[in-house]
Amino acid sequence: MDDHSDQTRKPRADAVRNRERVLEAAKAVFSAGGPEASLEAVAKRAGVGIGTLYRHFPTREDLFEAVYRREVEQLSELAEQLKNSKDPVDALRRWLRSGVEFVATKKGMMAALALAVQSGSELHVFSFDRLTKAIGSLLDRAVSAGELRPDISPEDLLRAFFGMCYIHDQPRWQSTALRLLDVFVDGLRVQPAGKAETGTSKARAARGAKPAMKRKR
Amino acid sequence: MDDHSDQTRKPRADAVRNRERVLEAAKAVFSAGGPEASLEAVAKRAGVGIGTLYRHFPTREDLFEAVYRREVEQLSELAEQLKNSKDPVDALRRWLRSGVEFVATKKGMMAALALAVQSGSELHVFSFDRLTKAIGSLLDRAVSAGELRPDISPEDLLRAFFGMCYIHDQPRWQSTALRLLDVFVDGLRVQPAGKAETGTSKARAARGAKPAMKRKR
DNA sequence: GAAGATACGGAGGCACCCTCCGTTTAACAA
DNA sequence: TTGTTAAACGGAGGGTGCCTCCGTATCTTC
Numbered sequence: 001m002d003d004h005s006d007q008t009r010k011p012r013a014d015a016v017r018n019r020e021r022v023l024e025a026a027k028a029v030f031s032a033g034g035p036e037a038s039l040e041a042v043a044k045r046a047g048v049g050i051g052t053l054y055r056h057f058p059t060r061e062d063l064f065e066a067v068y069r070r071e072v073e074q075l076s077e078l079a080e081q082l083k084n085s086k087d088p089v090d091a092l093r094r095w096l097r098s099g100v101e102f103v104a105t106k107k108g109m110m111a112a113l114a115l116a117v118q119s120g121s122e123l124h125v126f127s128f129d130r131l132t133k134a135i136g137s138l139l140d141r142a143v144s145a146g147e148l149r150p151d152i153s154p155e156d157l158l159r160a161f162f163g164m165c166y167i168h169d170q171p172r173w174q175s176t177a178l179r180l181l182d183v184f185v186d187g188l189r190v191q192p193a194g195k196a197e198t199g200t201s202k203a204r205a206a207r208g209a210k211p212a213m214k215r216k217r
Numbered sequence: 218m219d220d221h222s223d224q225t226r227k228p229r230a231d232a233v234r235n236r237e238r239v240l241e242a243a244k245a246v247f248s249a250g251g252p253e254a255s256l257e258a259v260a261k262r263a264g265v266g267i268g269t270l271y272r273h274f275p276t277r278e279d280l281f282e283a284v285y286r287r288e289v290e291q292l293s294e295l296a297e298q299l300k301n302s303k304d305p306v307d308a309l310r311r312w313l314r315s316g317v318e319f320v321a322t323k324k325g326m327m328a329a330l331a332l333a334v335q336s337g338s339e340l341h342v343f344s345f346d347r348l349t350k351a352i353g354s355l356l357d358r359a360v361s362a363g364e365l366r367p368d369i370s371p372e373d374l375l376r377a378f379f380g381m382c383y384i385h386d387q388p389r390w391q392s393t394a395l396r397l398l399d400v401f402v403d404g405l406r407v408q409p410a411g412k413a414e415t416g417t418s419k420a421r422a423a424r425g426a427k428p429a430m431k432r433k434r
Numbered sequence: 435g436a437a438g439a440t441a442c443g444g445a446g447g448c449a450c451c452c453t454c455c456g457t458t459t460a461a462c463a464a
Numbered sequence: 465t466t467g468t469t470a471a472a473c474g475g476a477g478g479g480t481g482c483c484t485c486c487g488t489a490t491c492t493t494c
Binding site: 009010012013015038039041050051058060 | 450460461
């Protein structure tokens with residue numbers, strides 16, 4: 001990176017410190033107040049001037065991105081670990097479940113993320129991308145094993161995940177999200193006789209079995 | 218104040234007119250600019266003072282609710298019609314598809330609705346409720362016919378629907394949403410025997426195993 | 435018409451956004 | 465150390481949107 005001329009001044013200590021402070025404050029403020037939270041409140045909590053905040057993070061999205069970076073990292077790492085488990089579908093399901101749990105502890109932040117993802121900002125480039133990769137590795141494994149249908153991309157799955165989680169109005173939202181994700185994964189399975197004709201589906205006459213009701217866990 | 222009677226005074230003509238104007242303006246403004254749109258812009262477009270707007274609709278949510286009421290009504294009616302179709306699952310699928318299409322024409326409004334639903338405001342009472350009912354009638358029919366699993370409530374399904382639709386960042390979001398909903402409905406089907414390892418899974422076992430990795434960068 | 439009731443509009447106070455710039459301070463060289 | 469200077473600091477200030485309040489205008493009714 002440094003090219004001609006060696007001179008790279010050491011970054012100023014106060015700048016480094018303040019940046020860190022702002023990040024920490026932002027994490028707390030966004031977690032509590034959601035994405036609409038006042039940036040001035042963040043600055044105040046961090047004990048810096050509003051100008052300082054804006055210098056470090058010119059836009060609201062920039063701040064989001066920085067804050068979420070590590071959070072996303074965690075989720076991403078989890079996927080890495082799950083890659084070693086036996087059952088690919090189960091691994092995927094587990095990752096999704098962890099994602100829900102994760103989201104649960106960061107109320108406001110999730111909304112912020114969803115919002116940022118939607119607005120197609122730069123945050124997309126890192127976070128969304130990163131998660132796509134994480135989820136992709138799990139998905140691919142399951143698909144390669146012939147357990148899941150191959151026509152759903154990691155991006156699709158991630159979107160579905162966000163969608164399911166985006167709904168947290170009620171106190172019970174978590175179990176709802178878990179249930180919905182389970183259904184989704186079920187739908188993702190390669191089906192014996194089924195689908196193939198999405199729209200016109202004639203409904204396989206005999207589906208002998210009764211309500212599955214197997215999910216839970 | 219006297220009087221004979223309980224006859225209520227006829228509502229003032231200008232009030233009625235203005236209310237209508239505001240609604241119309243709001244519909245346009247929200248559709249274009251999303252839920253964050255300036256209420257002052259709405260008032261201006263409607264040709265009334267900001268005070269008038271607030272008198273008619275004390276809160277932003279109130280305005281949303283009024284605007285969406287008719288939209289929701291349409292979707293609700295569609296469900297009514299579909300109730301007569303032959304295949305229950307297909308009917309449900311079709312309603313969901315129409316929902317996506319519907320959403321497509323109201324960009325900003327959808328975000329607004331999702332937001333409102335989430336905030337647990339009064340809009341919930343009508344819109345969400347209404348749609349739940351609509352979707353519920355379709356869902357029940359399919360469940361009664363033994364085609365779909367019985368442990369997913371109309372509310373769940375509606376949430377899933379919103380979730381899938383909430384993602385419209387890319388121009389291709391529609392097809393994505395349709396695909397995801399299809400998967401979801403598939404997952405909703407009563408499954409013969411859990412995952413039943415039918416031999417058919419071999420199908421994509423081969424699958425080029427080179428799926429993603431298209432990382433940007 | 436006249437009398438009230440009702441609705442109207444927009445000024446005003448507040449909060450937040452973001453920019454701009456004079457002041458302060460840390461890093462480095464002498 | 466001390467001096468130089470680039471970098472960082474903070475917060476005032478101009479802009480916008482939210483919502484309330486209330487004097488004025490308009491409509492309904494008698």
